[in-house]
Amino acid sequence: EVQLVQSGAEVKKPGESLKISCKVSGYRFTNYWIAWVRQMPGKGLEWMGIIYPGDSDTRYSPSFRGQVSISADKSTSTASLQWSSLKASDTAMYYCARQAYGRLFLDFWGQGTLVTVSS
């Protein structure tokens, strides 16, 4: 059974750093792209970027390039999304999701990680 299990909710202050994770199971981690999607409170989905764990090839949306960092650890089958300095506007639900093999859609999603940034 394919599963993407994300780390728990976080409450942080502006300027702090943060790394959230997405641990996958039920398939070969290195063979599928993993995407990150942001959903701000009451708003729509935003595609942030995607990584291929096999070789760490990473692509970012122009809106998020330089704002976040996406990585993957093959030894733990875990993808991560990282901020070096959070802003209040980073408050959102963040989803990881697997790209369907050879297809332009996301077939399995994590449960989401709620990040709250407040002073």
Place this chain on the structure above:
Amino acid sequence: SYELTQPPSVSVSPGQTARITCSGEALPVQHACWYQQKPGQAPVVVIYKDSERPSGIPQRFSGSSSGTTVTLTISGVQAEDEADYYCQSADSSGTYWVFGGGTKLTVV
């Protein structure tokens, strides 16, 4: 940067047909998919590759493409179809993906 445009809302009565459009310059060269998202849940794909339906998705969901517009059609809408719907595709070079702004489907 590349954008996909959807109507903010669509309202239909039960049993009627709902059509949700998504427009984007690269849609003639990139496939699109559609996700359904209900409150408090992660999105679920209902259509991929413009018109393909994943297993487990009811037949009343269908998709089509014409030029710079793709359309999600829900025939015989049921109360359980009330949700937000998002189209998703890629820029013309396939470098990055993008979601439409979302359409709230209300079944009245």
